[in-house]
Amino acid sequence: MQHKALQGITTPAYVADIAALKRNMAVAKTVKERTGVKILLATKAFSMFSVFDVFKDTLDGTTASGLFEARMGATHFGGIGSGKEVHCYSPAYTEDELRDVLEYSDHIYFNSVSQLKRFAPMVRARHENATIALRVNPQISLVKNSSLYDPSAPSSRFGVHKEELSEDVLAQIDMLHFHNLCENMAQDSVALIKHVASEFAFAIQHVSKINLGGGHYMTHPDYDLFALCDALVAFQKEHNIAVTLEPGGTFAYEAGYLVSTVLDIVERAGGNHAILDTSASTHMPDVLEVPYRPNIIDSGEKGEKPHSYILGGKTCMTGDVIGEYSFDQKLEIGSRLIFTDMMQYSMVKNTTFNGMPLPDIGILHEDGSYELVKSFGYDDFLNRLS
Secondary structure: OOOHHHOOOOOOEEEEEHHHHHHHHHHHHHHHHHHOOEEEEEOOOOOOHHHOHHHHOOOOEEEEOOHHHHHHHHHHHHOOOOOOEEEEEOOOOOHHHHHHHOOOOOEEEEOOHHHHHHHHHHHHHHOOOOEEEEEEOOOOOOOOOOHHHOOOOOOOOOOEOHHHOOHHHHOOOOEEEOOOOOOEOHHHHHHHHHHHHHHOHHHHOOOOEEEOOOOEOOOOOOOOHHHHHHHHHHHHHHHOOEEEEOOOHHHOOOOEEEEEEEEEEEOOOOOOEEEEOOOHHHHOOHHHHOOOOOOEOOOEEOOOOOEEEEEEOOOOOOOOEEEEEEEOOOOOOOOEEEEEOOOOOOHHHOOOHHHOOOOEEEEEOOOOOEEEEEOOOHHHHHOOOO
């Protein structure tokens, strides 16, 4: 990776790495070629549409969590009639929202039997050959990093249970949807596939398609890609059914940065603080929500290198702390810090709490040059408030 171009840019800035995105697409291409499945980009994880051209040659479309993502996918990736698909799932639709969604999508996923019965006629009336899907909770907890992201957590609101899949319900749908993973390795992908195959065979025979969701962390270096491929091939052969996957974060994994500048050094008996022009709370909220410690290029754990710092954000929240890091050289006002793996779930979840300006959005091209795509100002903050 070439980072020289990032040293002189205006910060804070999210920067997509085109070479890394292409490496991730090569993984998706391998899965498609070995299995024949369709693969969608889950825009809830990564919605930087200015780089969608990197995805279009490989992926079959996008999947949305509501109207605005569906519209964006159709507009910037391709929707009905384009050869690309826009799938849309929501825990619940209003009638007006669904009517608008149908302008952009003919693959509609329902979360409950009541929503299915209420709105399936509207979908059929709008798109005669629409794909109607129903989300199923397989009730197998495989997510290990946080119960916040486990769709099979006790009392989860997501999906119908096995006993709700009556013949009457199955007669109304074309597709089953099992989204049950989050940053899971291949053994969990395989476990989910085998669980669905054994526990839901009675339902699979009633539909023509199945979506095995996202969370398959296929671009991670520890992911056994061929175990996933073998499981998908066996599943399709056993059930004679078309399979779709809808990863999001994995395609943005290690594919971009958040570049930040040190604004001040505050010395305290418990450790020196470096105050940055970015924030965990506003610009990388999963650092606090998951929580996790993001990587910084050329940094180490506390005490690993000669100079240790507590990195704090530029908000008034006491807990806006990114973590403790060490460096070979002392940090100074103006020092640049480059956080890695900052494409997934950062831009889509950021806020302007405290009036914090949103970071720039840029692209690191394969030749090492930097392109500024978008800057934000006062109006972007103000227009959200009144």
